[in-house]
Amino acid sequence: RFSFSYWLFPIGLKNTKACQLSVSCVQQYQDTNMQGVVYELNSYMEQRLDTGGDNKLLLYELCNIIKTATKADGFALYFLGECNNSLCLFTPTGAKDGPPSLIPSGPIAFGTTIAAHVAKTRKTLLVEDIMGDERFPDGTGQDSGIHVHSVLCLPILTAIGDLIAILELHRQWGKEPFNLSHQEVSLTQTKHTTNGRGLAKQTELNDFLLDVSKTYFDNIVAIDSLLEHIMIYAKNLVNADRCALFQVDHNNKELYSDLFDIGEEKEGKPVFRKTKEIRFSIDKGIAGQVARTGEVLNIPDAYADPRFNREVDLKTGYTTRNILCMPIVSRGTVIGVVQMVNKLSGSAFTKTDENNFKMFAVFCALALHCANMYHRIRHSECIYRVTMEKLSYHSICTSEEWKTLTQLNLPAPIYKEIEMFHFDISPFEEIWPAVFIYMVHNSCGKTSFELEKLCRFTMSVRKNYRRVPYHNWKHAVTVAHCMYAILQKTSGIFTELEKKGLLIACLCHDLDHRGYSNAYLQKFDHPLAALYSTSTMEQHHFSQTVSILQLEGHNIFSNLNSIEYEQVLEIIRKAIIATDLALYFNNHQQLSELLTSGGLDFNNYSHRDRVIGLMMTACDLCSVTKQWQITRLTANDIYAEFWAEGDEMKKIGMQPISMMDRDKKAEVPQGQVGFYNAVAIPCYTTLAELFPPSSPLLKACK
Structure with missing residues (x-):
């Protein structure tokens, strides 16, 4: 009882x-x-x-x-x-x-x-x-x-x-x-x-702290309101006459505040006055010592303590009898100091007051930390918006560019050659966007997309590819062409939505590639690796694709209903992720087993995803199926990226793998033969089993 x-x-x-x-x-x-x-x-x-x-x-x-x-x-x-x-x-x-x-x-x-x-x-x-x-x-x-x-x-x-x-x-x-x-x-x-x-x-304190928590997080967006609530609760908790809260500026080694308890009440609540910010050295006074040491100071007789500054009392006419000064600590650092003055219901602040306030200070620290984090996030968001606005301006095509594209016509020889797997786009760099528009129209129909939006989208995608040796705009159009050739030779197998999604996925599958591998980004804790723990660059490529689609006048799928829109985005996402070569090996093994057992079913969504994944790998590697001169030049571009990555690793004393070590150029032919035998030929062999019309890819690879 x-x-x-x-x-x-x-x-x-x-x-x-x-x-x-x-x-x-x-x-x-x-x-x-x-x-x-x-x-x-x-x-x-x-x-x-x-x-x-x-x-x-x-x-x-x-x-x-x-x-x-x-x-x-x-x-x-x-x-x-x-x-x-x-x-x-x-x-x-x-x-x-x-x-x-x-x-x-x-x-x-x-x-x-x-x-x-x-x-x-x-x-x-x-x-x-x-x-x-x-x-x-x-x-x-x-x-x-x-x-x-x-x-x-x-x-x-x-x-x-x-x-x-x-x-x-x-x-x-x-x-x-x-x-x-x-x-x-x-x-x-x-x-x-x-x-x-x-x-x-304790029950009362628990109820009190619960009320504190609710109030704090209701007011976390307004730092002044939050500080005012901290001061009100602190006064009530230890029954103090006055309260002051100082925040710590560690850079300048100062305490500062602009909110003060003036000893007045309105409707039963203390009134705090916001004035010009005052600052004083962290090396001075009782509050300064608490901020420096992180220790509690309970002073029963202020005038008997040499650290007490009597000048404040002389100026204000207020008599300070006793002081309880507490640090607010967050993650081992003092971020604030609360100073309570003059115990109302007793001669001095007690040990119980200290212990209760230590619990209260944890909530104060959490609230202040969250409030500061919130404001830093808000500040970062503003910077992010400005940066994105600048980036959008520089990454969106101009009206002249997309309008010019609508007027371009392809040279006559292209119309026949473009249907072949061996077609080389290199001589037509100036009209690569027009080549892609032609492939989309020829595969999906001229009314499948609004021409203006498709032109805007294509030109902005071109602008968002970086000038790296291999994973660039030329590679994107080459991969898209290979997919176009496969789709043309597999009529009736893929839906209109799948054809649209696959062509767009191929064009965008290496958007904003930096020329470094996923392993490199993860090893060196690149921000992209923090965002995407697996298939890092592939997830980034898809994210960039969605970002361009969201730009004004760029949503080429705006004519679709919500269900179709979600479906086509999922097709694009899965297709781009499938270009991560680390995922290829398991996917290829599963498909081979299905073909061997005769269990492959194109109406099975899981089987269908695996087939599309293999198609994306085949298109991504299609440079190995071109004429020898083109393949050799492309290999040079690939190794230029590899060796650049290896050079970066050497700068910090790490030894890159042989493929990325320019000092081991002599091993390139052997490495390429190994790649053909282990990856390329098995890939095109399985693709030819799935779609016999694609067998020229296997033949050219061999």
Whole structure:
């Protein structure tokens, strides 16, 4: 039963009523033996606390009941005085039945009174003869009207050891001294009270922190509002009169703030004034020391501390008595300092205040960190938008370029040669965009795309290929041509949507290629590798394709409904990802097994995806099927990229694989033969089994 622990939360019971009830309780238990006293006390205190009461009066009443239960002749209740270094005797009624009062009783020290001794040691004392004990020359330090002989004095502590009060029970001469059973009853009751208080306070604190969390993340977009809420909650948590919050500028080694507690309230809430930002060195003052060390400072007497700057009080007329200064730490770094000034409901800030605020500070740190991260993200987003705007301007074709494309016609010889696998696009560089437009129209129909959008899209794709030796615009058109030739020779197998998607996928399959392999990007933690952990460049190529489609006037699939649009994007995505050669080997093995077993089914979507994946690999490698001179020149371009990557690795002391080491040029022929035998020939062999009209590719490769 912990309910009576709520004596810490005053509701306003008048002191006269408290005393009347206490007297009635004392009379009720005059003849009660020790058995069941604790249970009865709890029952009574639960009823009393349900009616509300003053903090100290309710504790006084509890002590009065303990006095009766232990058959003491009298008792005294002491609370801490100013700065927590002295004791004050509590009296339930002041002069002329006035309000309760605290009468200074003396410092907390050894060699004075038994209460001061217990306050110093925080340990219970049971003394049979107070007058004969040399430790307490001042005895009980008061004239209670009785000749005190035996004293039972115990500290009333919180669960974490904070001293709340001292209870001093007296027995006069001629009475039997207190014994251990009396001590047990007293300790049980006071510990029960403080433990219950601790649980109740913990529940209250948990509710408080939950409320804090909700408020913080509702206001995380506005840093000023967030700081204001932190200050309000900090004041409420430790019952402080004023609060200041400083953020830390580690670059300039300064503390700064522009939000100040002016000590006013509006509609029951503190008012904070936003003024010109003030800054001061992190090497100065109490807040500066907390920011430097990350340690809590609890100063019970500000004017006795040399670190305190009295000039602020002189200028403002405000008197600072005590200070609790706490760091707000995020990821091991102090990011802020909260300074609470003047405890309202006590002489100084307590250890409980420190512990509660340490929990609160975790939420503060999280909120401030998230708020700062949010603002950095917002700032980065603005930079990103500006960068993308600039990039879009430089990566989009001009109106003259796409309008010119609409007027281009292909030379007569192309119309026949373009249907052949061996067709070489090299001599027609100026009209490569027109070659692609022709292939799209011839394969899918002239009305399959809006001509203006198709021209814009094609010219912008050309602009987004980098000038690298191999993975460039020429390679893109070459791959697209190979796919066109396959589609022309496999009429009726692929849907119109698939033909559109595959031609676009081939044209875009190496968009924005940097000339480096996926392994290189992953090894050196390139940002693209962080975005895409597998098939890094292939996923980037697809992302760039979608980005161009989203540009104004570039969405060549805008005439499709939503379902068709999703389907064609998925076709393009799968096709581009399939160009990752690391995926080829498993795909080829699975297809070979299906062909061998006779289980290949073109109506099975999974089988169909594997076939398209093989087609993309065949088209990507099609330079090995051209005339010898073209193949040799293309190989030179490929190795130019390989060796450039190897050179970068050597710069940082890493040894590249043989294929990428220009010092091992002599191994190129052997490497190429190995590539043909292990990759190219098996690929085209399987493709010829799937589509016999594609057999010229296999023949040319061999």
